[in-house]
Amino acid sequence: EKGGYDYFMLKEIAEQPKAVADTLLGRIDPAGSLTLDEVRISPSELREIDKVVIVACGTAFHAGLIAKYAIEHWTRIPCEVELASEFRYRDPILDSRSLVIAISQSGETMDTLMALRHAREQGSKVLAICNTNGSTIPRESDAVLYTHAGPEVAVASTKAFLTQLVACYLVALYLGQVRGTKWGDEIQAVIKDLSRISEEVERVLETMEPVRALARTLAEKDTVLFLGRHVGYPVALEGALKLKELAYMHAEGFAAGELKHGPIALIEEDVPVVVVVPSPRGRSVLHDKIVSNIQEIRARGARTIVIAEEGDEAVVPYADHLIRIPATPTLLQPLVATVPLQVFACELATARGNEVDQPRNLAKSVTVE
Numbered sequence: 609e610k611g612g613y614d615y616f617m618l619k620e621i622a623e624q625p626k627a628v629a630d631t632l633l634g635r636i637d638p639a640g641s642l643t644l645d646e647v648r649i650s651p652s653e654l655r656e657i658d659k660v661v662i663v664a665c666g667t668a669f670h671a672g673l674i675a676k677y678a679i680e681h682w683t684r685i686p687c688e689v690e691l692a693s694e695f696r697y698r699d700p701i702l703d704s705r706s707l708v709i710a711i712s713q714s715g716e717t718m719d720t721l722m723a724l725r726h727a728r729e730q731g732s733k734v735l736a737i738c739n740t741n742g743s744t745i746p747r748e749s750d751a752v753l754y755t756h757a758g759p760e761v762a763v764a765s766t767k768a769f770l771t772q773l774v775a776c777y778l779v780a781l782y783l784g785q786v787r788g789t790k791w792g793d794e795i796q797a798v799i800k801d802l803s804r805i806s807e808e809v810e811r812v813l814e815t816m817e818p819v820r821a822l823a824r825t826l827a828e829k830d831t832v833l834f835l836g837r838h839v840g841y842p843v844a845l846e847g848a849l850k851l852k853e854l855a856y857m858h859a860e861g862f863a864a865g866e867l868k869h870g871p872i873a874l875i876e877e878d879v880p881v882v883v884v885v886p887s888p889r890g891r892s893v894l895h896d897k898i899v900s901n902i903q904e905i906r907a908r909g910a911r912t913i914v915i916a917e918e919g920d921e922a923v924v925p926y927a928d929h930l931i932r933i934p935a936t937p938t939l940l941q942p943l944v945a946t947v948p949l950q951v952f953a954c955e956l957a958t959a960r961g962n963e964v965d966q967p968r969n970l971a972k973s974v975t976v977e
C-alpha cells in the first residue's frame with residue numbers, strides 16, 4: 609500500500625503533482641473563468657463580504673497565512689488568519705458580512721471545528737477547505753471546497769498542504785472574479801500559471817537527490833533556522849514545523865526582516881540556515897533585501913542553504929548550498945518552494961533513525977481541544 613516507497617510520507621510527497629492537478633481539475637473552464645460549484649454561498653452574498661477570517665491549525669494554518677497574501681492582493685478584502693485554538697477565546701469581531709474559511713485536511717480537528725461553530729453562532733458564513741469527504745467540518749459549513757489530494761496517511765502533512773494552497777488560490781481568484789477586481793489580466797495569467805504548476809512540482813521532485821544528501825550531513829545538528837519574506841515567510845514556518853515534528857530538532861522560522869530585531873543573535877559558526885528567496889522578478893526589492901540578509905548571516909558564520917529561482921545568479925556567491933526551484937509568479941512560489949523542505953525533513957528524520965510516518969507524541973488528526 610506504500611506503492612514501493614519506504615514510507616507513506618515519501619509516497620505522498622511523490623503524489624503531489626497529481627494531487628495539485630486533481631484539485632484544479634474541472635474548476636477552471638476552457639474560457640479561463642472559475643466555476644466553483646461546491647461553493648453554496650451566492651455571488652450576491654459574496655459581494656457583501658467585508659472581511660475574510662481564516663482559521664486553521666498547524667500546516668493548514670500555514671496555508672492560510674499564504675492565502676492572506678493572495679486574497680488581499682486579488683480582492684482587496686481585508687483578511688485575517690488566526691490559529692483556530694486561539695480564535696474563539698478572544699471575542700473576535702464577526703457578523704453576517706464576515707466570511708470565515710476553515711482549512712483542515714482531516715475535517716475533524718477539534719480546535720478548527722470549535723472555531724467554525726463560534727463563527728456560525730455570530731451569523732458568519734463558513735467555507736471549509738477540506739480533504740476528507742463527509743467529515744465533520746465540511747458537514748457543519750455553509751460551503752465546501754474539497755481538496756483532491758487523496759487519503760493522506762503520514763502524520764506530517766505534505767500533499768494536503770499543496771492542495772490547500774491551490775484551493776485557497778481558487779477561492780481568492782473566485783472572490784476577485786465575483787466582486788470584480790482591477791487584476792483581471794493578472795488573474796487570467798495566474799490561471800495559466802496554476803495549470804502549469806503540477807509539472808513544475810514534478811520537476812522539483814526530479815532534482816531532490818542533492819537535498820537528501822545535504823540533509824544526511826546535518827543529522828548531528830541541534831538547530832536549523834529558516835528565513836523567508838512575503839509568502840516565503842509561511843514557507844519558512846512550514847519548513848521548521850516539518851523538521852520539528854519529524855526530526856525532533858530545534859527548528860524555527862523567521863521573517864527575514866525580523867533578523868536584526870532579535871534572531872540574528874542566534875547565528876553562530878556553522879548553524880544551518882535555510883533561506884527561501886523571493887523571485888528577482890516582480891517584487892525585486894524583497895529579493896535584494898533577502899540577498900543582503902544572506903550576506904549578513906554568512907558573515908557571522910551561518911551555513912546558508914538557499915532556495916532560489918532558476919536563473920537567480922545574485923545568490924550564488926553567498927550560498928553554501930543552492931537548491932533551485934522553477935520560476936513562478938511570486939504568489940505561487942510556495943507550491944514549489946515547500947517541496948524541498950518536505951524532502952529535507954523526511955531525510956533528516958530517516959538519518960536520525962526516527963519513525964517517519966508516526967512521529968512520537970503526535971496523532972494524524974487532533975480530535976481533542
Ligand code: M6R
Nearest residue numbers: 666667668712713714717764765
Ligand atoms: O487535519 P488538519 O488539517 O485540521 O490538521 C491540522 C494540523 O493538526 C496538522 O496540519 C499538523 O500540524 C500536521 N501534523 C503537520 O504536518
